[in-house]
Amino acid sequence: MKFRIVDKGYFKVIGFMETVQINGSGTFIPNYNESNREQIQETLEQLLNERISNIFNIVINKSDQLVDSYIGIETEAICPPSLVEVAIPKQTWAVFEIVSLAPYVINKTWHDLFAFWFPVHGYELADNVEFYLEKREHNRFELWIPVKKRPFS
Numbered sequence: 001m002k003f004r005i006v007d008k009g010y011f012k013v014i015g016f017m018e019t020v021q022i023n024g025s026g027t028f029i030p031n032y033n034e035s036n037r038e039q040i041q042e043t044l045e046q047l048l049n050e051r052i053s054n055i056f057n058i059v060i061n062k063s064d065q066l067v068d069s070y071i072g073i074e075t076e077a078i079c080p081p082s083l084v085e086v087a088i089p090k091q092t093w094a095v096f097e098i099v100s101l102a103p104y105v106i107n108k109t110w111h112d113l114f115a116f117w118f119p120v121h122g123y124e125l126a127d128n129v130e131f132y133l134e135k136r137e138h139n140r141f142e143l144w145i146p147v148k149k150r151p152f153s
Helices: 034-048 104-121
Strands: 004-008 012-021 054-061 065-074 084-088 091-098 123-125 128-135 142-147
Touching: 012 034, 012 054, 034 065, 034 123, 054 084, 065 084, 091 104, 104 142
Parallel strands: none
Antiparallel strands: 004 091, 012 065, 012 084, 054 065, 054 128, 091 142, 123 142, 128 142
C-alpha cells in the first residue's frame, strides 16, 4: 500500500453536512455523489468566493448506526449561515492513495489497513475524524486516517 505520514496542524473545513445511516455491511452512502459534486463545488466557490481544487469528505461517527458526513473545503473564511464548519485538531495522519470513493474501494482499503498495514508499521488508529480528499485537478483520491505511534510491548 502506497502511503505517507503527515503531521498537519489545526485546520477547518466549511461545507455541507448530513447525518447518514450505516447499513448492515458497515457502509453508508451520502446523498452527495458524482452527479451533484460539480453543483456542490460551484455553490461552495460562490458562497466562499474561493477557487476550489481539493474537496474534503469527512466522516465523524455518532453511534454504531449513524455518521455525520461532511463535504467541503479547507478555508480560513468565515462560515456563511447556510453552511457548517468542522474544526480538525492537530494530528499525525497516515495518507493512502485510493482509486475512487466507491464503497467497495473504501471497505477493501480499511480491510487491508487492519490486515496488513497496521500490524507492520508501528502505528495504531488515533481518536479523530477520518477524511477522504478529492484532488479535483488531478482526479486523485486520498484516505487520511488519524494515527499515533503504537506503544512498545
